[in-house]
Amino acid sequence: MKKIKFIILLIGLPFIGNSQNVANRMFDYKPAPGQHINIEQIGTPQAAQKMAEIENDLVSLGNFGGTIILGFETACENNPENPYGVDFTIFGNAFSGSSEPGVVWVMKDENQNGQPDDRWFEIAGSNHIHSKTIKNYAITYFKTETRDIHWKDDFGDSGVLLANGYNLQEYYPIESIFPEYPQDSVNFKGTFLESAVDNSNPQEIKNHSLAFGYADNHPKKQGVDLSLPDNPFSEEVEGAGGDPIDISWAVDSTGNYVDLDLIHFVKIVSGNFASLGRLGESSTDISYVVDVEPNSNVVGKENLLVVYHHREKIIMGDSIQLEVQYFKNGRKVEEAINYTSLNQMVAKVDQNGKIIAQNTGETEIEVSVFDEIKSTLIKVVAPDSIQILTEFSSVYPGDSILLNASIFDNEGEILETPAIFSNINNEVGDIISVGERFWFVASNPGETTIKCNLEGFNLDKTVLVKVLSVNDKIQIYFSLKTETENLLPLQWIDVGLNNLNAFVENRQNNYSELDRHFLGHAILAGLQKAEVNFNFRDDENSEGKLYLYSVEKEGLFSYGWGGKINPQAFARAWIARLNHKQYLSDFDKTEIANGDTIVLYHVSNITEHWHFSRLISSTDSAMAGENIELLLEQTTCSFTNDSISESGFSPVANTEIDAGQSFFTDESGKVNILLESDPPLIITSGNDAVLISKTITTDADHFFTSEIRVYPNPVENELNISGENLEGAALIIFNVNGQKIIDQNIDSESFTLNTKNFISGFYHLKIVHNKRIGIHKFIKK
Structure with a gap:
C-alpha cells in the first residue's frame, strides 16, 4: 500500500461527459483490516460511495479479501468493436514498482431485479492458471488491544500485520463506522495471487505488476479521456492506462470460459498479502470504473507471451521450471514454445522450460512463440x-x-x-x-x-x-492466567538457566550470562510449558527493565507495558506474584529458589484496584479414595509508587469449584473433595486452576535414560519402546496439560504404541517398574 497524499488538482482533469457509463452505484463495501481503513477520505463506506461517483476519489479495500461491489449505471456490453476487445477499465493508484492487484468478478442481472444477487464469474487474468495462485484461500484477521492485526490462514500459517508510525488510526474496522462488521475477528475467502515482490533493496521494496486482468495493477495516465483504454497486450501504457477488462475473460467455477453478452455488476477483491516495507502492506485501491466505448480506429497487438515471476538465483547443479503461457485476445491458447539459453556454460534450458544451473554467472533465457520474444535473467550462485x-x-x-x-x-x-x-x-x-x-x-x-x-x-x-x-534445574510451583481464563494450572515445573535473549523483542540488553535462577527463567519455563506465544521487552516503557509484553494463545492476545500508566491505554500489565510479593519488571534481577510459588497473571488497568484470587489445594498429588481440601480466596491489589500492595486475603464463599463435577465453597472458602479415581485431575474455579498428580511411591528410583529407547521422535503412527526388564512395567502418557491419556501395562521387552489418533504436540511418557521410573518426552507430528 502506498502512502496516500490527498491533492486537489485544479487543472488538467479529463472531461467526463454525461453519457459516460460508469459503475457509480456502490452496493457493498467490506474491507479487510489495513493501514487506510477508518480514514475518512479513503477507508470508510462514505469514501467508497464517493469513489464510485467522483473520478479522482479513492477507496482502499485493505488487506487480502477486502471487497467492494459496484453497479454500472446502464449495462456494460461485451463489444468486440471496442479497442482491443476490452469492455471496461478499473483505475487505481498503481505506479511503477507498486502494483497491488485485486481480483475482478462480473455479474449479469439475470433476474432483472437491479441487485447483485445472481451468479458471479471470475475474470481469468494472466495469473489465473499460475501454479502459485490459490483458489478459495481463507484467512482470519483478529482484532487486538493494539493497532496491530493478527492473522491465521487455512494452511495453519499465522502472523502479525504491524501498524506503522504514520497512519495512527485503528487498522481494524471500528463499530462506529462499520456497525455490521464483526468486532472480534473476521473471515475472508477468495483467490490469492502470489506477490511479485522484489526486496533486494530493503529501502525500495517493489511489487511488480502482473500482465493483465487485475485491478490496481497498472498506472493511470493523466489528462487522457478515460473511455480510451490501455492495450492490455503491450508493455507500454497506452490510452488512459489503468486496467482494462474484457468480459470474455470471465470463467465459471470449473475454470471454463463463459460467454456473457453484457454485465451489470463488478466485484473487486484485494488479492495480495504482502509487506512493502515503508509503503506498508499491499492492499488494492480503487478510484473509478468506466465503460469503454466502441472505436474501430484504435487497434493494436492482441496476443501476449507471459513469462511468470520466478526466483532469479539458482544454486549450481540445481534446476527450476519456468512457467510460461501464450494468450490470444486475453484467452490462453496452447502453442509451441521455444527456449534458448544465451550462455550455456552458466545454465542450460530444455524445450520444456526446465533450467539447469551449470556454473556461477549470469545468463538470459529467451522464450518465444511465433514472433513474440521475451527474455528473463538467471543468476547461478554457489x-x-x-x-x-x-x-x-x-x-x-x-x-x-x-x-x-x-x-x-x-x-x-x-x-x-x-x-x-x-x-x-x-x-x-x-x-x-x-x-x-x-x-x-x-x-x-x-x-x-x-x-x-x-x-x-x-x-x-x-x-x-x-x-x-x-x-542444574530447580522446581517451582507455577500457574498462568489471564483475567478470564487459566492457561496453565498450578503445578510443579522445571526451571533451567535458559538464555532469555531469543525471547526479548527489540532487545536492548544481554541476558545470556545469567548464572543463577531469576524470575525471567521461571516465566519463560511456564510460558513454554503452556505452549503459548510470547515476547519479553526491555524498552523505554519500563525504563529498560525486562518485562513481559505479550502472550497469545489461539489468536487471543494479552499485552502488558511493564508498569507504564501514561497514557491510560498502556496501563495494562503482566504481573508475576512470587510467593508473597508482586513484580511488574526486573525479571532478570529477581532471584528465585527451589520450591517457590509463582503466579503469572494479567491486569487490564493497574491504575485502578483489582482482585487477585488463588485456588489452594491441600496436596499436589493424591490417589483414588483420598480427600483433598481446597481453599478459594482473594485479595485487593493496588499500584502506587511503582510497587503493588495487597489488602490481605479473604475467603470466597458460595463459589463453584469444578473437579469433574460441581462443588461450592462454604463460608470459609473451602470445599472437600473425595477422589473417586486416580489423578491426574485439573480442578478449576473461574480463571484459577490446580493440577493434582497421582502420588508415586517416594522410594522409587529413576531409570537411566539410556536403559529405555523411545523412537521415532517425532512420531507419526507408531511409537516403539524397548529396553531391558520392561515386561510388566506400567506405561503412562500425559499431554502437555497434565491430562493422562494412556495408562496400560507393557507385556514384552519391545512394545509398539499406536499414536495415529494422537493430536499433534508434545507428550510426556512415564514408565514405572519395580519402583523405578523412566520419563521421556516425544513429539507427535
Whole structure:
C-alpha cells in the first residue's frame, strides 16, 4: 500500500461527459483490516460511495479479501468493436514498482431485479492458471488491544500485520463506522495471487505488476479521456492506462470460459498479502470504473507471451521450471514454445522450460512463440558459508530443539535452500528430521558436536553443544492466567538457566550470562510449558527493565507495558506474584529458589484496584479414595509508587469449584473433595486452576535414560519402546496439560504404541517398574 497524499488538482482533469457509463452505484463495501481503513477520505463506506461517483476519489479495500461491489449505471456490453476487445477499465493508484492487484468478478442481472444477487464469474487474468495462485484461500484477521492485526490462514500459517508510525488510526474496522462488521475477528475467502515482490533493496521494496486482468495493477495516465483504454497486450501504457477488462475473460467455477453478452455488476477483491516495507502492506485501491466505448480506429497487438515471476538465483547443479503461457485476445491458447539459453556454460534450458544451473554467472533465457520474444535473467550462485542460528546455551535431557541455519552464497546473500544437520555423539542426543526440518533431542548430560552442511557441496559448520544435568534445574510451583481464563494450572515445573535473549523483542540488553535462577527463567519455563506465544521487552516503557509484553494463545492476545500508566491505554500489565510479593519488571534481577510459588497473571488497568484470587489445594498429588481440601480466596491489589500492595486475603464463599463435577465453597472458602479415581485431575474455579498428580511411591528410583529407547521422535503412527526388564512395567502418557491419556501395562521387552489418533504436540511418557521410573518426552507430528 502506498502512502496516500490527498491533492486537489485544479487543472488538467479529463472531461467526463454525461453519457459516460460508469459503475457509480456502490452496493457493498467490506474491507479487510489495513493501514487506510477508518480514514475518512479513503477507508470508510462514505469514501467508497464517493469513489464510485467522483473520478479522482479513492477507496482502499485493505488487506487480502477486502471487497467492494459496484453497479454500472446502464449495462456494460461485451463489444468486440471496442479497442482491443476490452469492455471496461478499473483505475487505481498503481505506479511503477507498486502494483497491488485485486481480483475482478462480473455479474449479469439475470433476474432483472437491479441487485447483485445472481451468479458471479471470475475474470481469468494472466495469473489465473499460475501454479502459485490459490483458489478459495481463507484467512482470519483478529482484532487486538493494539493497532496491530493478527492473522491465521487455512494452511495453519499465522502472523502479525504491524501498524506503522504514520497512519495512527485503528487498522481494524471500528463499530462506529462499520456497525455490521464483526468486532472480534473476521473471515475472508477468495483467490490469492502470489506477490511479485522484489526486496533486494530493503529501502525500495517493489511489487511488480502482473500482465493483465487485475485491478490496481497498472498506472493511470493523466489528462487522457478515460473511455480510451490501455492495450492490455503491450508493455507500454497506452490510452488512459489503468486496467482494462474484457468480459470474455470471465470463467465459471470449473475454470471454463463463459460467454456473457453484457454485465451489470463488478466485484473487486484485494488479492495480495504482502509487506512493502515503508509503503506498508499491499492492499488494492480503487478510484473509478468506466465503460469503454466502441472505436474501430484504435487497434493494436492482441496476443501476449507471459513469462511468470520466478526466483532469479539458482544454486549450481540445481534446476527450476519456468512457467510460461501464450494468450490470444486475453484467452490462453496452447502453442509451441521455444527456449534458448544465451550462455550455456552458466545454465542450460530444455524445450520444456526446465533450467539447469551449470556454473556461477549470469545468463538470459529467451522464450518465444511465433514472433513474440521475451527474455528473463538467471543468476547461478554457489553456497559460500553457513551460520548456525539455534541457541544452545541451556539444553537438558528430554529437550527437543528446532535447528536453524542460514546459508550464504558467493554474493553474500542468504539462499533459500534447506540445510542438513548431523550429530557425532548419539549418547548425548539424536538428530530427528521431519521433511526439511531438524530437531536435536537431548538424552543424556555431556557434550556433542552438531554439524550443518549442504547436500552436494563441500561446505559445513559445526557447533559444540553441552547437555546439562537435570541437577542444574530447580522446581517451582507455577500457574498462568489471564483475567478470564487459566492457561496453565498450578503445578510443579522445571526451571533451567535458559538464555532469555531469543525471547526479548527489540532487545536492548544481554541476558545470556545469567548464572543463577531469576524470575525471567521461571516465566519463560511456564510460558513454554503452556505452549503459548510470547515476547519479553526491555524498552523505554519500563525504563529498560525486562518485562513481559505479550502472550497469545489461539489468536487471543494479552499485552502488558511493564508498569507504564501514561497514557491510560498502556496501563495494562503482566504481573508475576512470587510467593508473597508482586513484580511488574526486573525479571532478570529477581532471584528465585527451589520450591517457590509463582503466579503469572494479567491486569487490564493497574491504575485502578483489582482482585487477585488463588485456588489452594491441600496436596499436589493424591490417589483414588483420598480427600483433598481446597481453599478459594482473594485479595485487593493496588499500584502506587511503582510497587503493588495487597489488602490481605479473604475467603470466597458460595463459589463453584469444578473437579469433574460441581462443588461450592462454604463460608470459609473451602470445599472437600473425595477422589473417586486416580489423578491426574485439573480442578478449576473461574480463571484459577490446580493440577493434582497421582502420588508415586517416594522410594522409587529413576531409570537411566539410556536403559529405555523411545523412537521415532517425532512420531507419526507408531511409537516403539524397548529396553531391558520392561515386561510388566506400567506405561503412562500425559499431554502437555497434565491430562493422562494412556495408562496400560507393557507385556514384552519391545512394545509398539499406536499414536495415529494422537493430536499433534508434545507428550510426556512415564514408565514405572519395580519402583523405578523412566520419563521421556516425544513429539507427535
